[in-house]
Amino acid sequence: MGKPTKISRCPRAQSTAALKAAKDSVSVKPTTVRRRRQHHSKDPMEEKTQSSSVPVIDMKDPRDLPDKIVKACEDWGCFRVSNHGIPTELLSEMKGLARYFLDLPTKIKKRNASWKPGQRLQYTLPYNVTPYFQSLRIDDMIFPGALDDFCDRINASPHQRETLVRYPQALYGAAIEICEKIMQGYGLLGRGEKTSKDWVCDLQLNKYNFSQQSLGSTGAIEHSDPGFFTLLQDDELVNGLEVMNKFTGEWVPVDPIPGTLVVLVGDTGMVWSNGRFCNVKHRVQCNKPMTRVSLATFVLVTRDKIVRTPEELIDSKHPRLYKEFFYYEDYKHLRLSSSPTAEALEHFKVDSTTDD
Numbered sequence: 001m002g003k004p005t006k007i008s009r010c011p012r013a014q015s016t017a018a019l020k021a022a023k024d025s026v027s028v029k030p031t032t033v034r035r036r037r038q039h040h041s042k043d044p045m046e047e048k049t050q051s052s053s054v055p056v057i058d059m060k061d062p063r064d065l066p067d068k069i070v071k072a073c074e075d076w077g078c079f080r081v082s083n084h085g086i087p088t089e090l091l092s093e094m095k096g097l098a099r100y101f102l103d104l105p106t107k108i109k110k111r112n113a114s115w116k117p118g119q120r121l122q123y124t125l126p127y128n129v130t131p132y133f134q135s136l137r138i139d140d141m142i143f144p145g146a147l148d149d150f151c152d153r154i155n156a157s158p159h160q161r162e163t164l165v166r167y168p169q170a171l172y173g174a175a176i177e178i179c180e181k182i183m184q185g186y187g188l189l190g191r192g193e194k195t196s197k198d199w200v201c202d203l204q205l206n207k208y209n210f211s212q213q214s215l216g217s218t219g220a221i222e223h224s225d226p227g228f229f230t231l232l233q234d235d236e237l238v239n240g241l242e243v244m245n246k247f248t249g250e251w252v253p254v255d256p257i258p259g260t261l262v263v264l265v266g267d268t269g270m271v272w273s274n275g276r277f278c279n280v281k282h283r284v285q286c287n288k289p290m291t292r293v294s295l296a297t298f299v300l301v302t303r304d305k306i307v308r309t310p311e312e313l314i315d316s317k318h319p320r321l322y323k324e325f326f327y328y329e330d331y332k333h334l335r336l337s338s339s340p341t342a343e344a345l346e347h348f349k350v351d352s353t354t355d356d
Contacts, residue, residue, distance in 0.1 A: 054243060054254055054262075055079040059177070069178065070185030073229075073273070077265040077280030078243045080257060081178070086170045088259055091233060094167040097160055099293050101136055102207040104154065111153040112136055132209050132219045132286065141168040141203040141297075168203055171231055171297040175201065178229070178263065179299075188312055198303035199228075200327075208240070208284060208292040219292070220284035223340035225266035226332060227300035232262040238292040244281040251283070267342045268301060268331070271322045274313045279342055301327040322348045 055072045059065070060083040072079035102109070106125070113123040122137040138150050147168070151161045176199075183189035208219040219240060234241055234256055241254040241262070254262060270279035284292070301307060308324035325331055325348050334344035 053252055056257065056260070057081050059083050059085070066181045066185035069181045072263075073182065073265050073269070073277045075246075075278070076243070077246065077270075077278030078254065078282070079263050080254075080260045081174075081263060082257070082260045084174050084261055085177075086174060086261075090163070090166060090170060091259070093163050094295060095233065095293060097163055098136075098205040098295055099207070099291075101154060102134065102205055102293065108154060109134075109136060112150065126209065130217075130219055130221065132214055132217065133206065133284075134209070135204050135206045137202060137204040139202050140200050142172055142198075142201060168201070168297070171203075172199075172201060174261070175199065175229075175231055175297065175299045178231075186313065188310060200300045200303060200305070202298040202300060204296045204298065206292075206294045206296060208238075208286070210238070210240075210286040210289055210292060212289040214286045215289060217286045218283060219286055220282075221340065222281055222283045224279045224281050224342045225264055225298060226268065226327075226335055227266040227298045228269040228272065229266055229299050230262075230264040231297040231299065232264060233295040234262055235292045235294055238288050238290045240284045240287050240292055241294075242283055242285060246278045246280070254282075266298075267335075267345055268307045268327060270342075271307050271345065271348070272309055272313075274309045274318050275321045276313070276318075281341055305329075307331065320350050323350055 054076050055068070057065070057068050057072060057079050059081050069079070109123045110125075111123075113125070122135075122139065124133070124135040124137070126132065126134045136150075136154075138146055140146055147161070147164050150156070151164060156164065179199075180189055210217075210219065222244075232241075234254075236256045236258045239253060239255050242251040243254055243264075244250070245252050264282060265277045265279055267279045270277045305327045306324055307322075307327050309320060309322060314320050322345065331344060331348070334347055335342075338344045
């Protein structure tokens with residue numbers, strides 16, 4: 001199978017020391033995927049969440065932690081993480097900051113509304129998606145200068161700038177830890193797939209203007225996320241997030257649990273796993289006449305921007321399902337012009353009669 005055409009890219013500056021500390025060098029040595037251990041939770045609450053709702057996984061509990069994460073990615077494509085290491089004070093401060101920015105006058109938020117090539121800032125106005133939804137987005141949040149551009153355009157104070165730097169660093173570190181546990185769950189860490197590469201991550205601040213008149217309406221339509229996975233800090237006071245059970249097709253509410261984060265597996269995560277992961281479909285419903293604010297960190301693709309399945313996840317029982325492709329030039333372009341529920345991936349499926 002041919003490799004994607006190399007794309008010229010602008011030189012990248014070095015990541016900050018805080019971000020480097022979150023990444024480890026990993027040697028590459030092909031190996032077979034180990035069989036995950038079967039485990040049975042002794043915690044009644046955990047058994048309940050795994051059977052009737054999305055799992056809640058304690059990142060500080062070492063008992064079969066990689067296996068629990070992999071199983072949640074395969075069965076649900078969604079799980080909550082507790083004890084993730086991000087200070088509660090930082091989560092609370094950033095949530096208040098997101099609300100403040102999204103409440104600014106439209107003319108200020110529109111300073112970020114640009115779709116020019118290379119533009120890293122975006123503003124989604126109400127009615128562009130649904131009447132109730134708007135968002136501010138910072139593409140490639142750890143790219144040097146991206147946060148400065150946002151802060152300059154939105155007139156952020158020095159203290160607000162400090163929070164806007166600390167939050168992406170903390171979320172990036174949590175994302176790297178989850179990536180490592182996934183590699184461990186498949187027996188790849190230290191021998192196969194790298195986790196030492198930089199990841200491209202976008203930060204999005206979401207606001208749903210729900211009211212009494214919008215009860216029962218949809219704030220975010222059914223969709224899957226395009227990246228590897230999403231780390232979501234949801235609203236602790238206003239529920240509404242629902243995920244689709246892949247076995248029954250039923251919508252399952254993901255009710256808030258203070259201090260936790262939601263992980264949602266995306267399309268490229270499913271491709272990476274060779275179809276093992278569930279790229280979960282989800283939506284947001286209006287259940288309360290209250291404004292809902294959430295923050296999404298989209299872990300999209302490694303810095304080379306190529307989506308590929310590790311050779312260790314391909315065998316006679318699991319033949320290759322997808323060709324490798326460029327995330328932006330190939331997949332993102334197709335997805336924007338088609339459906340928000342991964343139908344664009346059909347273009348990259350392997351044809352067993354013509355492909356390796």
